Amino acid sequence: ENVFDRSRMAPKTPIKNEPVDLSKQKGCTPERNPITPIKLTDRPQPDPWTPTANLKILVSAASPDMRDREKKKELFRPIENSEQSDTPDSLQYDMVDDSTVDEFEKQRPSRKQKSLGLLCQKFLARYPSYPLSTEKTTISLDEVASILGVERRRIYDIVNVLESLHLVSRVAKNQYCWHGRHNLSQTLKTLQEAGEVQYGELMTFFQQKEQDLEYKFGERKKETIPDTQDRPLLDFSEPDCTSASANSRKDKSLRIMSQKFVMLFLVSKTKIVTLDIAAKILIEETQDTVDHSKFKTKVRRLYDIANVLTSLGLIKKVHVTEERGRKPAFKWIGPVEFPGKTDEPRGISPTSDPLPRTQRGVCAPYQICATGKQRFTRHASFNGAQPCEGTRRKVSSEPNSPCQERQDEYCSKMINLAAVCRQKIEEDTRNKACAAETIVRNPSTTSPPSLLALPGDSDFCVNPLPQAVFPVVQADVPNLSLLNGVSSQALHPSTPAASKTENEKPTLLPSQPFLCFPSSSLFMLCGGLQENNSRETLPATGEVGNRSAEAQAAIPPAACQKRSSHECTSPSAPVDEEPAAKKQTMEHSDVPLSLVVPKKSFESPKAESTPGSGCTSAVHLEALHLDLASPAAPEATDKESTKPLDSREQEKWSQNKEPDEPSAGKEHSSKENVNQPFLPQYLYVQPTAGLSSFNFLFSANQASSAISLAASQLPSLTVPCVVVPSAALASFPVVCSPTVTGPLSPVPDGSFTAAASMNFSMSGLAPTTPVFIGTTAVVTPKVSPAPLVEPQQPAQPALHLSPVLARSCGALKLDSPVCVGHPVTLLKLQQPSSTPLTPKSIRPARHEAFFKTPGSLGDPVAWKKNEGNQTRSASSVQRRLEISSTSPD
DNA sequence: CGATCCCGCCACATT
DNA sequence: AATGTGGCGGGATCG
Numbered sequence: 012e013n014v015f016d017r018s019r020m021a022p023k024t025p026i027k028n029e030p031v032d033l034s035k036q037k038g039c040t041p042e043r044n045p046i047t048p049i050k051l052t053d054r055p056q057p058d059p060w061t062p063t064a065n066l067k068i069l070v071s072a073a074s075p076d077m078r079d080r081e082k083k084k085e086l087f088r089p090i091e092n093s094e095q096s097d098t099p100d101s102l103q104y105d106m107v108d109d110s111t112v113d114e115f116e117k118q119r120p121s122r123k124q125k126s127l128g129l130l131c132q133k134f135l136a137r138y139p140s141y142p143l144s145t146e147k148t149t150i151s152l153d154e155v156a157s158i159l160g161v162e163r164r165r166i167y168d169i170v171n172v173l174e175s176l177h178l179v180s181r182v183a184k185n186q187y188c189w190h191g192r193h194n195l196s197q198t199l200k201t202l203q204e205a206g207e208v209q210y211g212e213l214m215t216f217f218q219q220k221e222q223d224l225e226y227k228f229g230e231r232k233k234e235t236i237p238d239t240q241d242r243p244l245l246d247f248s249e250p251d252c253t254s255a256s257a258n259s260r261k262d263k264s265l266r267i268m269s270q271k272f273v274m275l276f277l278v279s280k281t282k283i284v285t286l287d288i289a290a291k292i293l294i295e296e297t298q299d300t301v302d303h304s305k306f307k308t309k310v311r312r313l314y315d316i317a318n319v320l321t322s323l324g325l326i327k328k329v330h331v332t333e334e335r336g337r338k339p340a341f342k343w344i345g346p347v348e349f350p351g352k353t354d355e356p357r358g359i360s361p362t363s364d365p366l367p368r369t370q371r372g373v374c375a376p377y378q379i380c381a382t383g384k385q386r387f388t389r390h391a392s393f394n395g396a397q398p399c400e401g402t403r404r405k406v407s408s409e410p411n412s413p414c415q416e417r418q419d420e421y422c423s424k425m426i427n428l429a430a431v432c433r434q435k436i437e438e439d440t441r442n443k444a445c446a447a448e449t450i451v452r453n454p455s456t457t458s459p460p461s462l463l464a465l466p467g468d469s470d471f472c473v474n475p476l477p478q479a480v481f482p483v484v485q486a487d488v489p490n491l492s493l494l495n496g497v498s499s500q501a502l503h504p505s506t507p508a509a510s511k512t513e514n515e516k517p518t519l520l521p522s523q524p525f526l527c528f529p530s531s532s533l534f535m536l537c538g539g540l541q542e543n544n545s546r547e548t549l550p551a552t553g554e555v556g557n558r559s560a561e562a563q564a565a566i567p568p569a570a571c572q573k574r575s576s577h578e579c580t581s582p583s584a585p586v587d588e589e590p591a592a593k594k595q596t597m598e599h600s601d602v603p604l605s606l607v608v609p610k611k612s613f614e615s616p617k618a619e620s621t622p623g624s625g626c627t628s629a630v631h632l633e634a635l636h637l638d639l640a641s642p643a644a645p646e647a648t649d650k651e652s653t654k655p656l657d658s659r660e661q662e663k664w665s666q667n668k669e670p671d672e673p674s675a676g677k678e679h680s681s682k683e684n685v686n687q688p689f690l691p692q693y694l695y696v697q698p699t700a701g702l703s704s705f706n707f708l709f710s711a712n713q714a715s716s717a718i719s720l721a722a723s724q725l726p727s728l729t730v731p732c733v734v735v736p737s738a739a740l741a742s743f744p745v746v747c748s749p750t751v752t753g754p755l756s757p758v759p760d761g762s763f764t765a766a767a768s769m770n771f772s773m774s775g776l777a778p779t780t781p782v783f784i785g786t787t788a789v790v791t792p793k794v795s796p797a798p799l800v801e802p803q804q805p806a807q808p809a810l811h812l813s814p815v816l817a818r819s820c821g822a823l824k825l826d827s828p829v830c831v832g833h834p835v836t837l838l839k840l841q842q843p844s845s846t847p848l849t850p851k852s853i854r855p856a857r858h859e860a861f862f863k864t865p866g867s868l869g870d871p872v873a874w875k876k877n878e879g880n881q882t883r884s885a886s887s888v889q890r891r892l893e894i895s896s897t898s899p900d
Numbered sequence: 901c902g903a904t905c906c907c908g909c910c911a912c913a914t915t
Numbered sequence: 916a917a918t919g920t921g922g923c924g925g926g927a928t929c930g
Contacts, residue, residue: 122927125905125907126906127906164908167921168921184920308922312922314903315905318905
């Protein structure tokens with residue numbers, strides 16, 4: 012073989028190099044030695060084994076740069092490799108090597124040097140981040156592989172991830188087109204939206220859960236997971252691609268996984284995702300099964316993806332220390348805010364891609380569709396059709412899982428997502444404003460403050476103030492806590508953060524009779540929603556959500572309290588919730604509260620937007636809550652507006668139960684609404700009756716916040732709703748935001764979505780029943796977090812509320828006289844600008860009021876649109892509800 | 901010893 | 916059938 016080799020190198024080199032390699036690589040050996048003509052031919056490239064290779068090695072050992080060059084050289088002349096050119100060098104080097112260097116050689120190859128991350132960097136270095144539009148760079152896999160000196164397989168790993176982010180697209184066999192990062196933000200935005208829908212809740216849960224001790228794979232996860240399951244979640248398919256068939260294998264994989272992984276980051280509040288959680292979430296299968304091996308494999312893949320993302324500068328490795336110890340995690344360091352541009356909320360258009368895609372359908376560009384369910388699939392179109400099982404071959408966990416379920420899950424997820432979105436929004440808002448909500452809890456009643464903490468995320472959470480305060484919400488505060496927000500929050504008890512926000516602001520006075528809500532704000536009266544959602548609906552108890560950052564609504568203290576309590580409880584003990592809630596509620600309930608809410612325009616929260624799925628609608632009630640508040644009211648703008656409602660009435664609403672919405676929290680999308688003007692709308696509710704009848708009001712606006720919400724995206728979320736006791740309802744029409752209307756309705760169940768639109772029928776509302784309904788989605792628990800959770804829940808959706816409400820309401824409100832003073836919690840969200848409302852408190856009477864925002868409900872999509880348009884704009888209407896409280900009773 | 905993750909077999913898809 | 920893709924997991928390294 013190589014003369015050289017033999018003489019010198021050969022013997023050694025091989026050894027040096029790596030015996031291992033030799034062995035591994037089949038071909039290698041041969042190459043070297045012998046003449047290798049053959050080999051050469053076979054592999055044009057440089058194999059490691061070629062003489063050159065040795066050189067390289069050495070070089071590399073010496074310095075990376077050298078090494079690279081070497082590679083390139085090889086590349087360049089790969090074919091030739093036969094020798095000569097190389098030889099000389101090689102010789103020299105060899106010489107050296109031989110004698111001394113063996114060691115070095117060995118070293119070189121260090122694993123790290125061959126890492127995917129490094130390889131990816133090299134790969135990326137070859138192309139401009141922002142190529143001129145004019146030039147199209149095509150990438151030949153073989154070429155790159157040879158240049159970089161790696162097997163093609165590795166290049167696939169890189170390209171697949173890049174493709175998922177649309178940095179490249181496949182043009183043809185072995186050919187990819189380099190797009191650069193021009194569309195990255197859009198892609199991320201799309202992913203974020205899709206992610207919220209799909210994973211919002213989950214993430215929340217998980218994050219929370221993590222905290223929870225218990226949970227481990229098996230358990231709950233399943234719940235959550237289900238959703239997406241296999242199917243395609245996201246995809247981007249191109250529209251046409253059509254290849255339909257394909258899919259199968261492909262879809263899943265790295266590309267999708269990569270997108271999902273990115274979504275997780277985008278949806279995560281903390282922007283930190285631990286590997287195990289990601290793996291759990293990404294194991295669609297759901298099943299509990301989760302076998303360890305599968306988990307392990309998933310993690311392996313995640314490392315692959317993470318390496319590429321790290322090279323792209325989108326994430327970085329970090330460690331999260333938790334009780335159990337430190338866990339590997341990655342933090343998103345890429346852009347977080349995506350300016351709106353994206354077109355639509357939904358998917359990105361496929362089109363966006365520049366690429367042509369190829370035939371296979373593969374096309375590179377994928378879009379993300381949010382479609383109903385969104386899934387993305389790659390090539391094929393797939394999806395559509397196959398929803399359920401279609402594709403998967405794998406083990407699938409559940410073979411059969413019914414689509415339906417999925418849907419439900421989906422919905423749930425959606426909801427969750429929405430929630431998540433809200434949270435985000437809230438957070439944002441919060442940041443901005445900060446102030447906002449507070450929740451108060453009654454002292455008496457309630458629970459200890461400690462209750463829940465909010466989840467980490469927490470944004471949502473409201474914390475009850477220890478005392479009852481009535482919170483009034485100020486407009487300012489953007490966020491309220493949401494209680495709801497996901498149950499998860501609840502989970503975390505600790506979450507201080509959430510609380511903080513709220514707490515801080517507490518301003519309300521206890522005594523105040525009313526609460527005002529800023530128009531913009533949203534509030535949720537009920538408690539628990541979020542949690543529920545998350546967990547399940549069930550309980551409803553929940554809390555009230557609140558939330559939204561945007562809107563700040565004030566919530567009656569009572570309500571607040573409830574929530575708080577709920578939250579607290581819930582998290583911990585779900586069970587408790589009710590009781591707690593009741594208590595509180597009860598107490599409060601009596602007092603009637605009135606609320607006025609200004610409307611705000613809405614904005615939609617982004618979250619909602621999400622959209623895609625219609626399902627989404629899931630929205631949670633929560634959302635509703637929140638939104639309401641807002642205020643668009645001009646005047647309100649905040650502060651003033653809010654003012655006082657003096658009336659003192661109490662608002663009761665809240666009290667009730669809030670059951671509904673479990674999730675409410677999440678939704679909230681509303682965020683700030685600031686953007687939009689609000690119209691002031693108010694809702695007035697009198698408390699008359701008890702809870703039972705709650706109804707919701709919605710604010711017209713939603714708030715959306717700043718975020719682009721305006722757009723319509725989020726519509727769904729935003730919708731604010733308030734729940735009012737039925738009695739109240741009766742009288743009132745429901746308030747809804749004007750705008751909304753229509754669209755939603757569709758929702759099947761009447762869900763909320765409709766609500767959004769509005770009116771739901773209040774009538775319907777019978778007392779107990781509340782409104783919500785949301786689509787199934789609504790309730791869904793998805794994830795339910797552990798704690799509360801219910802196991803089943805699936806059904807819930809619409810239901811929940813009612814039940815919950817009912818329960819809660821019933822119990823609480825009515826009765827308890829006690830409450831009077833209690834504070835209700837309110838939440839408000841306001842935007843900064845908007846006015847704050849002050850709520851007054853209500854008497855505590857028993858009643859509580861709730862509001863929920865609907866946000867989530869139904870389909871996001873629809874909502875969005877509608878909302879966007881309608882609501883926001885106009886409706887300035889204000890509505891009021893009064894609830895009489897019976898309380899005074 | 902657990903976290904990483906390289907490597908490449910081999911099944912499936914596309915030509 | 917050949918070749919392109921890429922799932923997957925053994926097992927080597929790293930820390």
